[in-house]
Amino acid sequence: MISRRRFLNTGAASITAATLAPSWPAFAGEAPRIILEPKPGTAPLVEDAPSPTPVWAYRGQVPGPVVRVRRGDTVRVRLKNGLPQPTTIHWHGIRIANAMDGVAGLTQEPVPPGATFDYTFTAPDAGTYWYHPHFRSWEQLARGLYGLLIVDEDAPPPVDRDLFFVADDWRLTDDGTIDEASFGNLHEWAHAGRLGNFLTINGRSGPEIKVRAGERIRLRCVNVATARVLAFNFDRLTPRVIAIDGQPAPAADIDTGGLVLAPAQRTDLVIDVTGDAGSHIPVWEVSTGSPFEAARLVIADGPPLRSKPPAEPIQLASNRLLVSPSLGDAQGIELVMEGGAMGTLQEATFQGEVLSIRDLMQKGMVWAFNGVAGKPRKPLAVVPRGRTATINMVNRTRWPHAMHLHGHHFRAVERDGRPVTDAPWRDTELVAPGEQVRVAFVADNPGKWLLHCHMLEHQAAGMITWLEVT
Numbered sequence: 210m211i212s213r214r215r216f217l218n219t220g221a222a223s224i225t226a227a228t229l230a231p232s233w234p235a236f237a238g239e240a241p242r243i244i245l246e247p248k249p250g251t252a253p254l255v256e257d258a259p260s261p262t263p264v265w266a267y268r269g270q271v272p273g274p275v276v277r278v279r280r281g282d283t284v285r286v287r288l289k290n291g292l293p294q295p296t297t298i299h300w301h302g303i304r305i306a307n308a309m310d311g312v313a314g315l316t317q318e319p320v321p322p323g324a325t326f327d328y329t330f331t332a333p334d335a336g337t338y339w340y341h342p343h344f345r346s347w348e349q350l351a352r353g354l355y356g357l358l359i360v361d362e363d364a365p366p367p368v369d370r371d372l373f374f375v376a377d378d379w380r381l382t383d384d385g386t387i388d389e390a391s392f393g394n395l396h397e398w399a400h401a402g403r404l405g406n407f408l409t410i411n412g413r414s415g416p417e418i419k420v421r422a423g424e425r426i427r428l429r430c431v432n433v434a435t436a437r438v439l440a441f442n443f444d445r446l447t448p449r450v451i452a453i454d455g456q457p458a459p460a461a462d463i464d465t466g467g468l469v470l471a472p473a474q475r476t477d478l479v480i481d482v483t484g485d486a487g488s489h490i491p492v493w494e495v496s497t498g499s500p501f502e503a504a505r506l507v508i509a510d511g512p513p514l515r516s517k518p519p520a521e522p523i524q525l526a527s528n529r530l531l532v533s534p535s536l537g538d539a540q541g542i543e544l545v546m547e548g549g550a551m552g553t554l555q556e557a558t559f560q561g562e563v564l565s566i567r568d569l570m571q572k573g574m575v576w577a578f579n580g581v582a583g584k585p586r587k588p589l590a591v592v593p594r595g596r597t598a599t600i601n602m603v604n605r606t607r608w609p610h611a612m613h614l615h616g617h618h619f620r621a622v623e624r625d626g627r628p629v630t631d632a633p634w635r636d637t638e639l640v641a642p643g644e645q646v647r648v649a650f651v652a653d654n655p656g657k658w659l660l661h662c663h664m665l666e667h668q669a670a671g672m673i674t675w676l677e678v679t
């Protein structure tokens with residue numbers, strides 16, 4: 210058993226402020242097409258490693274370059290595949306034109322090595338989004354392919370600095386290289402997925418993030434891990450949540466258990482930094498029984514930026530395009546999750562054929578939605594455009610699942626049979642073992658939309674289906 214802290218025991222990383230200052234190339238709306246070329250490279254994940262870790266990266270960076278536009282601008286990206294296998298780019302959380310959603314085998318053909326694909330789409334909602342491949346994503350994300358897509362508000366909120374906090378859970382071997390032998394391990398895929406042993410924040414282990422006393426920062430937190438649900442505690446600071454999965458949320462404190470982020474989920478925080486110059490504030494990872502320091506905020510020398518935090522709270526303007534679902538004549542869609550270790554799945558349909566669990570495992574399948582393993586030829590449901598739909602997600606497995614619907618945001622309206630009010634808008638919902646969550650959304654975006662578990666090994670081993678909005 211490898212300790213997740215093993216590489217962290219060497220103490221705080223000596224990262225300079227320069228490497229942590231967000232370097233955001235301003236990719237303006239009508240600027241020339243941005244070229245994103247995923248290809249093999251290296252990244253300095255492990256501070257004391259003899260050599261950097263071989264990874265796959267966009268533009269040689271992990272995380273990849275931030276793609277940043279204003280709300281309503283057009284994003285223009287050319288994918289140039291420098292990988293030894295096909296790939297695509299999916300723009301997670303964006304209510305995008307279907308043909309640009311980047312799902313290999315549903316909205317486009319995978320892009321072969323050496324080939325290109327042009328993505329052009331409008332970003333309708335302000336907020337924190339991200340991009341990643343949607344082909345062999347369980348491998349391509351685990352090798353380092355992901356980046357932030359930030360869509361600025363019409364009037365960005367008054368903060369002193371806008372920072373990001375991209376958390377990844379790597380599986381590394383003793384020499385600090387990616388543990389490739391564990392890719393495709395069906396035993397793990399039937400459990401929590403391929404959990405890592407080495408946490409990075411913004412591509413570094415235990416980084417120091419330089420801040421100033423009195424400073425108000427916006428911190429865009431993203432979990433890009435393939436499987437692990439992470440949770441962060443900001444020690445004596447009291448961050449306020451202002452957005453969830455990209456969409457503005459009423460200001461609220463984070464839970465006492467920490468800021469929980471399932472794979473693919475985002476939370477934007479506002480943090481008023483308090484403390485003496487030269488002191489530091491640990492950011493603890495608290496999802497396991499043994500918390501450890503994931504990063505630290507180091508308060509710079511010098512006078513505070515202001516003597517006390519600004520009085521006025523930050524409240525982001527609504528993206529407006531979200532209409533509260535009226536459930537009166539909603540189209541109900543049932544989604545029963547089954548399978549996995551300690552589950553009861555005996556058989557399921559795979560590519561049109563009913564197979565026993567033993568035969569399913571031969572095909573790398575161990576999970577099913579409504580008795581179907583893997584992406585079905587026909588959609589789970591066809592929803593007329595503009596209609597409100599509900600998806601009743603019933604987790605009959607012993608494992609949590611981070612359920613992601615493409616092209617839409619939804620909100621929970623019922624949990625374990627009890628009505629829920631004012632749940633945040635999300636694109637990825639964590640459904641606990643044995644739990645039932647009914648979510649509602651307006652099917653206002655025509656096309657073929659994937660609905661899958663964002664524990665990417667679960668997706669690869671069966672937890673994937675799709676809806677068609679006509």
Ligand SMILES: [Cu+2]
Nearest residue numbers: 610662664667
């Ligand atoms: Cu899952």
